Amino acid sequence: MRFLKRITGQREFSIFVIVAAIFIIMSFTSPYFLTKTNIHTLLLALSITAILAVGMTNLLISGGIDLSVGSVVGFTGIVAALLIKKAGMPLVLAIIITLVLGALIGLFNGFMVAKVGINPFIVTLAGLSLFRGLTYIVNSGQQVAQLGDAFNSIGQAVFLDVQLPIYYALLLVIIGDVLLRKNRFLRQNYFIGGNEKASRLLGIHVDKVKIINYMLMSAIAAFAGIVMTARMGAAMVYAGTGLELRVITAVIIGGASLSGGEGSAIGAFLGSLIMVLTINILSLLNVSIYWQTFVIGGVLLLAVTLDTLNIKRREKTIIKKT
Amino acid sequence: MSNDNYIIRAKNITKYFGSIAALENVDFELKDGEILGLVGDNGAGKSTLIKILSGAELPNDGSIEVFGKPVSIKNPKDAFELGIETIYQDLALFENLDFSQNIFAGREYKSEGIGWLFGFVDSRKMQKEASQTIKNISINLPLLTQKVKQLSGGQRQAITITRALFWGQKIIIMDEPAAALGVRESKKVLDLIKETRKHVNGIIIITHNIEHIIKIADRVIVLRNGRRVGDIIFKDYGDRLDDLHNDIVKLITGAEIMNYHS
Ligand SMILES: Nc1ncnc2c1ncn2[C@@H]1O[C@H](COP(=O)(O)OP(=O)(O)OP(=O)(O)O)[C@@H](O)[C@H]1O
Numbered sequence: 001m002r003f004l005k006r007i008t009g010q011r012e013f014s015i016f017v018i019v020a021a022i023f024i025i026m027s028f029t030s031p032y033f034l035t036k037t038n039i040h041t042l043l044l045a046l047s048i049t050a051i052l053a054v055g056m057t058n059l060l061i062s063g064g065i066d067l068s069v070g071s072v073v074g075f076t077g078i079v080a081a082l083l084i085k086k087a088g089m090p091l092v093l094a095i096i097i098t099l100v101l102g103a104l105i106g107l108f109n110g111f112m113v114a115k116v117g118i119n120p121f122i123v124t125l126a127g128l129s130l131f132r133g134l135t136y137i138v139n140s141g142q143q144v145a146q147l148g149d150a151f152n153s154i155g156q157a158v159f160l161d162v163q164l165p166i167y168y169a170l171l172l173v174i175i176g177d178v179l180l181r182k183n184r185f186l187r188q189n190y191f192i193g194g195n196e197k198a199s200r201l202l203g204i205h206v207d208k209v210k211i212i213n214y215m216l217m218s219a220i221a222a223f224a225g226i227v228m229t230a231r232m233g234a235a236m237v238y239a240g241t242g243l244e245l246r247v248i249t250a251v252i253i254g255g256a257s258l259s260g261g262e263g264s265a266i267g268a269f270l271g272s273l274i275m276v277l278t279i280n281i282l283s284l285l286n287v288s289i290y291w292q293t294f295v296i297g298g299v300l301l302l303a304v305t306l307d308t309l310n311i312k313r314r315e316k317t318i319i320k321k322t
Numbered sequence: 323m324s325n326d327n328y329i330i331r332a333k334n335i336t337k338y339f340g341s342i343a344a345l346e347n348v349d350f351e352l353k354d355g356e357i358l359g360l361v362g363d364n365g366a367g368k369s370t371l372i373k374i375l376s377g378a379e380l381p382n383d384g385s386i387e388v389f390g391k392p393v394s395i396k397n398p399k400d401a402f403e404l405g406i407e408t409i410y411q412d413l414a415l416f417e418n419l420d421f422s423q424n425i426f427a428g429r430e431y432k433s434e435g436i437g438w439l440f441g442f443v444d445s446r447k448m449q450k451e452a453s454q455t456i457k458n459i460s461i462n463l464p465l466l467t468q469k470v471k472q473l474s475g476g477q478r479q480a481i482t483i484t485r486a487l488f489w490g491q492k493i494i495i496m497d498e499p500a501a502a503l504g505v506r507e508s509k510k511v512l513d514l515i516k517e518t519r520k521h522v523n524g525i526i527i528i529t530h531n532i533e534h535i536i537k538i539a540d541r542v543i544v545l546r547n548g549r550r551v552g553d554i555i556f557k558d559y560g561d562r563l564d565d566l567h568n569d570i571v572k573l574i575t576g577a578e579i580m581n582y583h584s
Pocket residue numbers: 339342343344362363364365366367368369370371
């Protein structure tokens with residue numbers, strides 16, 4: 001009984017119920033919904049969002065945010081493609097260089113936030129434009145295709161009927177969830193997001209942790225860039241556009257808060273699932289792609305509004321109690 | 323020198339913020355076993371003085387001895403290692419976390435075995451020790467897993483004190499421990515402070531509430547405009563508590579000069 005109470009009291013559980021409800025309703029509404037093909041499409045669409053959501057949750061817990069992830073996915077995706085196609089680099093080397101590039105982008109974002117002291121919204125909003133710009137610049141606005149089977153298999157190979165990106169996502173979510181709950185270093189994010197001043201008084205190296213968060217985020221985005229390029233078999237200049245909104249929405253639905261201190265990787269995964277389900281349903285119901293963009297904006301606004309009302313309510317009860 | 327056993331002894335502490343002298347040549351001492359009140363009007367320099375003792379501010383001049391040894395307290399960790407724990411006005415708790423997470427924040431136990439390889443913390447051990455500690459101290463938290471944001475002001479204050487005791491700290495400094503609390507809650511906190519005295523060498527309390535200080539302290543040091551203007555030992559007054567109250571107020575406001583003329 002106690003166990004049941006603890007489980008049902010959790011945010012993750014309510015999301016899980018919503019997801020289950022959507023599944024049941026949809027299986028009656030659209031005969032196509034529960035087909036193997038559709039589920040697979042759904043999971044594949046989920047994979048990139050969920051991969052990024054793990055890094056984004058970690059950031060939001062510490063009170064940060066990264067609006068540049070979509071552009072970093074696009075930029076690192078095309079850089080990986082160019083390293084293989086134009087520079088003729090061995091696959092492993094190209095991947096390593098791309099991941100390091102991602103980490104360096106994060107180092108830049110983190111430095112501007114933690115050391116220079118600029119608001120993370122502004123730093124990464126600039127990054128959104130900077131890295132999308134670079135995506136166009138590096139190959140004069142042209143896509144890079146025909147990257148070879150070895151590279152493409154990173155995103156296209158199938159294991160036990162399931163495409164690899166889905167495994168990456170699940171693996172990252174599980175690792176992320178365990179580390180966020182148990183790893184001493186990453187747990188510090190809950191302290192920093194909860195009370196930054198108190199964290200400093202306890203001797204936590206707040207700036208260092210923040211910078212590493214941004215580095216993790218962008219390295220994860222670089223990984224997502226590689227996977228996305230491999231899955232498409234080409235690096236498109238617009239790849240990843242708008243992804244940041246989808247990821248941030250997913251993470252907030254999943255229980256992370258814009259005011260920091262809250263969130264989990266499992267929650268981020270379930271939030272991503274809701275985002276992807278929403279889009280999937282809209283396409284199954286033949287809603288036009290323009291409306292889909294509109295709906296994502298609406299869901300984000302709804303999630304953030306609920307989050308803000310929640311923060312306000314909390315503050316009120318605190319004032320009452322003290 | 324004197325027979326008194328000083329556990330903190332600071333001399334000539336001076337601190338400038340720009341051209342403002344927050345503290346000028348202030349001497350300060352805490353005796354073994356003592357609950358000391360630090361009082362003074364707004365801006366008198368109380369918080370600045372205790373920040374210097376806890377490593378949150380650096381003095382421009384002056385020297386500090388702790389347990390008889392000259393020390394330099396450069397950051398909060400130095401103070402912590404000397405056995406000094408400070409509870410700031412805004413408590414410095416993590417509202418998003420629960421009791422045991424707050425007790426162990428930044429000082430977690432590491433897992434043994436394979437968990438150690440991944441930098442895991444030993445949550446079970448921390449929860450167990452936290453719940454044992456809480457049994458030794460008379461505060462009631464309805465649920466140990468409740469987040470701090472759901473707790474009352476008195477319960478929060480109790481957590482900060484428990485945290486200090488848990489880590490075996492010898493000197494506890496509290497800036498306005500009952501400032502935001504109602505009558506019942508402040509009484510609880512005062513009782514808790516009295517009980518705490520049994521476990522530590524000394525307690526310093528800043529407050530504007532003279533009645534509180536008379537109830538629990540042994541002595542007050544009074545600051546005015548960044549200078550120490552006197553100290554009063556309570557037992558010299560016996561049960562003439564009204565006189566004691568008046569004399570403290572006079573020192574704080576500087577009104578004794580006016581009395582002298584009248
Ligand atoms: N960080 C700072 N920068 C500039 N001036 C400061 C700073 N901290 C304190 N002061 C000044 O130093 C003086 C002493 O301040 P302090 O906070 O120590 O007073 P206090 O006795 O704690 O007052 P209160 O009872 O209002 O808390 C004041 O004039 C204050 O304005």
